[in-house]
Amino acid sequence: DAGVTQSPTHLIKTRGQHVTLRCSPISGHKSVSWYQQVLGQGPQFIFQYYEKEERGRGNFPDRFSARQFPNYSSELNVNALLLGDSALYLCASSSSTRGELFFGEGSRLTVL
């Protein structure tokens, strides 16, 4: 069975640009969460979606937004990129809002 898949795996953007990251959850999983991992730190929670509704939001500015589609895939959007947005963005899926999380390998974003 396919795990959580994320795209793109690597990307480079410049300050002020916009980025969209995509995530496909494990088949049957209805919850998707997004995490940001800066080098040397543990992942930090950004959003959780369940059944297309936002169920949780971490301490991130409004430049960060996300949505979940009817097929439970998800997009994370970041506007007006800053150098500090350079990080590994991880998507995780679970069968419920409080189930075990299964993580993808992440999208590595570099902002120049």
Next chain:
Amino acid sequence: DAKTTQPNSMESNEEEPVHLPCNHSTISGTDYIHWYRQLPSQGPEYVIHGLTSNVNNRMASLAIAEDRKSSTLILHRATLRDAAVYYCILRASNSGYSTLTFGKGTMLLVSP
């Protein structure tokens, strides 16, 4: 979420047991203790979780102190593949949804 304290790093030799400690003195009665690990260049993966009793699975064992203020993840025979950052996380069970609050974790180094 309540906070956990872990050593920054630990070393082990291959095929020896490893005991990874975690302190969580402010744990509440409804908090589950979760362990995830992150191998190099991968997303975190679930290892084990428990509430009060010790737990065993194919990957590891979790020993929980009687007062629940500390726990220990036990890898019975370390392999090179177990070299990773191990995160001890408290996850609330009494809310409609819950997220994982990662700290810096313990980097486990395994020598042949």
